[in-house]
Amino acid sequence: MPEDILSILNESEALNAKVFSLVRMKLLASIAALGPDGATFRELKAALTINDGVLFANLNVLKDMGYLRSEKITSDGKELELYTITAEGHDEWKRIKSWLRRFLDCEA
Amino acid sequence: MNMKKHKKVIAFFKELGFAFTISRFDDRLIAQKLVCLLELRGINLGYPCSIYVRGPYSPNLTEDLFSFKNEFENLETSARLSSTDKETAGDLGRIFGLKPVPLEIGATYGYYAISQNCDPLEALRQVKRLKPFYSEAQVALGISKAKEFLFRPTPGDLEELKKETGIWQRASLKTLEH
Numbered sequence: 420m421p422e423d424i425l426s427i428l429n430e431s432e433a434l435n436a437k438v439f440s441l442v443r444m445k446l447l448a449s450i451a452a453l454g455p456d457g458a459t460f461r462e463l464k465a466a467l468t469i470n471d472g473v474l475f476a477n478l479n480v481l482k483d484m485g486y487l488r489s490e491k492i493t494s495d496g497k498e499l500e501l502y503t504i505t506a507e508g509h510d511e512w513k514r515i516k517s518w519l520r521r522f523l524d525c526e527a
Numbered sequence: 528m529n530m531k532k533h534k535k536v537i538a539f540f541k542e543l544g545f546a547f548t549i550s551r552f553d554d555r556l557i558a559q560k561l562v563c564l565l566e567l568r569g570i571n572l573g574y575p576c577s578i579y580v581r582g583p584y585s586p587n588l589t590e591d592l593f594s595f596k597n598e599f600e601n602l603e604t605s606a607r608l609s610s611t612d613k614e615t616a617g618d619l620g621r622i623f624g625l626k627p628v629p630l631e632i633g634a635t636y637g638y639y640a641i642s643q644n645c646d647p648l649e650a651l652r653q654v655k656r657l658k659p660f661y662s663e664a665q666v667a668l669g670i671s672k673a674k675e676f677l678f679r680p681t682p683g684d685l686e687e688l689k690k691e692t693g694i695w696q697r698a699s700l701k702t703l704e705h
Contacts, residue, residue, distance in 0.1 A: 449580045456555055456589045458580045461660045466580035492552040495628050501552060 424525050427518075434515055437484060442469060442477045444515075450487060450504050451512045457503030459494070478502060486511060532573035533591040536562060537604035539572075542616040545625055549596045553627045555589070556581075558599075560630035561619065562588055567637045567677055568615055576638060582631060582657050583638035622676045632658060632669025637677045 438447060445467050450458055464474055481487040486508030492501045504512070539561065540547055548554050563576045563583045574591075576583035592599055608616065623630050635657060639650035654666060661669075680688070 452579055452586060453581060453584070454586060454589050455593055456581070462580050465657055465659050494553050494556070499552075 422521070422525055427522050427525050431518060431522075434518055435484065435511055437480065438486075438511065438515060440477070442473060443481060445469070446474075446477060446481060447486065447504070447508065447512050447515075450502055451509060453503075455503060457501045459492075459499045459501050461499065463502070481508070484508075531606075533595050533598070534604045534606040535608075536572055536574070536588070536591075537599060537602055538606040538608050539565060539612070539616050540599070541602045541604065542608055542613060543620045543625065547592075547599050547602075549592060549600060555592065556627050557625055557630055558592060559584055559588060560627070560634040563634040564619060564623070564630070564637060564673075564676060565615065567634070567641050568619075570612065570615060576634075576642075578638065578657075582635040583642075618676055622672050628661060628665055629669040629672050632661060632666055633673035633676065636670045636673045640673075641677065 438444065446463065449463065449467065460474065460478070463469065463478075464471065467474075469477075478487060478489070482489060482502075486505060487502050488505055489500055489502050492499055536558075540558070543561070545554075545557065545561070547558060559576075559581070560583075562572055562574050562585065566572055566575060574585040574588040576585050578584070579586075598604065623633060632654060635654050636650050639645040639653045640647065643650075643653075645653065651666075651670065654670065658666070
């Protein structure tokens with residue numbers, strides 16, 4: 420398979436361009452790492468230092484794309500929103516990581 | 528560490544009387560933090576933690592909790608704990624109980640203080656950064672429990688303490704004489 424920069428850049432068309440924003444990449448990466456356990460809204464907000472509005476909007480975009488699912492859970496008597504990655508989200512994140520690796524390894 | 532490392536974790540859960548249910552968020556949280564605290568105390572369970580958005584966390588443990596769900600839920604294990612392991616489990620249960628909030632705060636503080644070699648103030652700052660949704664009182668309690676479980680006084684520390692408090696003890700005994 421050719422590893423020239425042009426081929427690699429053109430292969431990026433197979434990826435979902437809507438994921439390529441810093442906030443969405445941060446969200447997908449951090450939630451994917453937790454597998455079926457997921458993370459709550461308040462944990463994502465604190466650890467990634469994203470404000471409520473931006474976090475809520477971007478989580479919803481990822482949900483609408485089918486990459487995340489959310490559910491209400493109870494922890495220590497409090498109702499919280501838990502976000503977990505879907506199989507589709509996991510596959511997309513794997514494709515993105517694989518493409519990024521090739522892009523960074525390209526010597527152009 | 529062999530393929531059956533989860534069996535020793537189950538033995539600890541059994542010793543602690545932890546009735547784990549995979550579908551409960553708090554149970555998965557408690558499982559993560561118990562294992563993290565045991566690892567920090569020096570027990571090698573094969574599930575080292577590193578920092579994720581959930582604080583100190585082991586994705587391998589999550590994988591095994593789901594893969595061996597029935598064994599964890601029924602506390603099925605052939606592994607036996609040594610007397611030292613049992614003593615450690617006893618300390619863990621006595622100090623933390625099976626309460627998610629102190630366990631979460633304690634594990635986060637312990638991770639920064641021990642694995643990252645942070646000084647106590649920096650470890651506290653990291654706990655507050657990652658867990659701002661807990662109150663000052665909850666943070667103080669979790670950290671105090673972590674210190675009790677993870678930092679055991681050496682004979683030298685106890686001697687120092689005896690010297691430091693001896694004068695007060697003698698004074699109070701003298702007061703009782705009157």
